[in-house]
Amino acid sequence: MFLIHFSGLSLNLTSSDMAAIEFTFVQAAYSATLSTVLAIPVAKALQRQNFWGKQLVVLFLGAPFILPVIVAVLGLILVFGNNGVINNILNFFGFEPFKIYGLWGVVLAHVFFNLPLAIRIILQGLNDVPGEQYRLILSLKLSLSQKFFALDWPVLKKVCPSIWAVVFAICLSSFAVALTLGGGPKATTVELAIYQSFFYDLDFAKAAQLALVQVFLVFSVVVASQFIIRPETVLGLNIKIFNYSHSRFEKILDFLIIVVTLLFILTPISVIFFFGSAGIFSLPPSVFKAAILSVQIALLSSFMSVFLGLCLTTKIGEVVGSLGIAVSPIVMGAGTFLMLKNFGNPYLLAIPVTATVNALISLPFVIRILKPPAEEIRTEFDNLSRAIGLAGIYWIWWVYLRRLKRPIGFSLGLAAALSMGDLGVIVLFGSGEIATLPLKIYQLMGSYRLEEALASALLLSLLAFGSFAVFDRIGRML
Amino acid sequence: MIRFDNVIINIGDFQLTVNMTVQKGFVTVIGHSGAGKSTLLLSLSGHQDLASGKIFVDQNRIDLLPPNQRPCSVIFQDFNLFPHLSIAENLNLVCGNKFFVSKAARKKIQKVLEKVGIAELIDRLPSEMSGGQQSRAALARVLLQRNPILLLDEPFSALGPNQKSELIELVYSLSKEQDITVLLITHDPKDAKQIPCHCIVVKDKKALGPFETSEALSEDGPLKGYL
Secondary structure, three states: OEEEEEOOEEEEEOHHHHHHHHHHHHHHHHHHHHHHHHHHHHHHHHHHOOOOOHHHHHHHOOHHHHOOHHHHHHHHHHHHOOOOHHHHHHHHOOOOOOOOOOHHHHHHHHHHHHHHHHHHHHHHHHHOOOHHHHHHHHHOOOOHHHHHHHHHHHHHHHHHHHHHHHHHHHHHOOOHHHHHHOEOOOEOOHHHHHHHHHHOOOOHHHHHHHHHHHHHHHHHHHHHHOOOOOHHHOOOOOOOOOOOOOOHHHHHHHHHHHHHHHHHHHHHHHHHHHHHHHHHHHOOHHHHHHHHHHHHHHHHHHHHHHHHHHHOOOHHHHHHHOHHHHOOHHHHHHHHHHHHHOOOOHHHHHHHHHHHHHHHHHHHHHHHHHHHHHHHHHHHHHHHHHHOOOOHHHHHHHHHHHHOHHHHHHHHHHHHHHHHOOOOOHHHHOOOOOOOHHHHHHHHHHOOOHHHHHHHHHHHHHHHHHHHHHHHHHHHHO | OEEEEEEEEEEOOEEEEEEEEEOOOEEEEEEOOOOOHHHHHHHHHOOOOOOEEEEEEOOEEOOOOOHHHOOEEEEOOOOOOOOOOOHHHHHHOOOOOOOOOOHHHHHHHHHHHHHHOOHHHOOOOHHHOOHHHHHHHHHHHHHHHOOOEEEEEOOOOOOOHHHHHHHHHHHHHHHHHHOOEEEEEEOOHHHHHHOOOEEEEEEOOEEEEEEEHHHHOOOOOOOOOOO
């Protein structure tokens, strides 16, 4: 038993709680390190090679961001699980099988989600180096290592610590991956421990204590990361692709790297489409009921998130909106549950609570999308608006909303897709009656109804990508 | 009549002092880049705060009023029209700020666009028009605002010499017709020579004048060294 006293507050942490804290840090450190290191050669390959479909490859790198976690996990189980392709190959050559459940499964899933993000950020950094600098260095006929230290090292030195910190923070509060691939005394994260105290032990005091620990952990990392994150590196969209001449060896190596990365990212998604399509029309009504609920929650949550985002497009607003990163869905859900428990039946409020928490979770991303164009509007049109007395509701109608319709569409799509795939707060509030599609898939997986789980996963992917595409399209069309 | 009463404007280390009375009519404002020409106009329009002093228009003090309550319309160097709105929608913003362009407002807009010679472009977006046509649309909006003072902060500087000259002529004739006082910032002394007007010279951190144009442009005039 570990007792921690701080300003009159005392925490009683058991050895299993301490093990959960340790596992949380270890898996996050492995995930962040692997995502960052593996992203370097891929970003470099993408930067120096020019080929047909390169933009599409960069676009595919964005797919895991909106892919529901439960779908990706199912796909990874099919590829890397006991009977998956990879283990069959390993078996054939007499190697030890890869264990998808436990530390390495959790790390694998985290790398699957964060490697594309890391690649895009490094690629952005490499592309920001002026073309003239490349031409100069290449004209000097330097060796590979000299070129690396002259051109790439300064960029990597700048962006890699930031990427590591961002991925580490994301993995600290990742719940759905730990829920599906972790568990047991050796692979429980703090988030999972909160859920277990809540759901299985009904020990709300313990859950509250662990929630406090989790908030402290993530908050410390977020604060610490501020010292190493440079603002210009936290980008990843609208990439300008630059390429230059290269040797045959580099060309072959780069293509191999790109193909392997694409296989790693696209295979788990493809297998869901391949195996799920057969059963999609024979799914039980309960799955469609769950799908409808997911759509309703996603709509409510995306509009809430974008409304809040539009109100918070200032520097202070961004800080306020980003608090959602420090407080994970499980912590928010647990807190809300405990609060509501004193006033009535919290399960009755499952839908609004889930929608609100989902809205707050996507809020930092929404603000990041809306803030730059909103600031641009204020800078460019302030004089004109003041000169003609355009203010208040009329300014919002004629200028703010109309100028922002594209980023609003994009944000709505992103928030809807993120909410659609969320398997966080709903596991606390959901029940047999109230289940979103991700929860339903989790329940199907738990009862070994794999065919139905796969078909439902396909349905969920279509809904997530579909909602993103529809909102984005509307924003472009209006 | 516009009166600058011991006006001092500070922007960082830069300071501009203005103490003058400008009579009704067409006035050009000439000076080097960075001399403070735009600062002078923006202080009048309310986009630049004063460090001290007062500004009067016809005995009414205006320097404490917000820009939209001052009797001035401004055409800036750029961003004079909202690029995502049609010309009708842009001009509608000064016709009552409704959520849509009413029939009555459209009629009014059509009429004023006829005056500036671009009535057929009422439904175009600014990006579908030339620079000269955009300037005419901005001018049409100013006419709809019906303010007695028009401030032009080099709005025609990106146009060719012929188009620029045409637009200055148009502004001059409209100012006569509607009895508007115009303050036009320009780098080019030819603009001042083109029409009968007075001239304010901004130099050495001071706004001087107004002078007769011939006096300002003479060899020993205040623009000595600039010409």
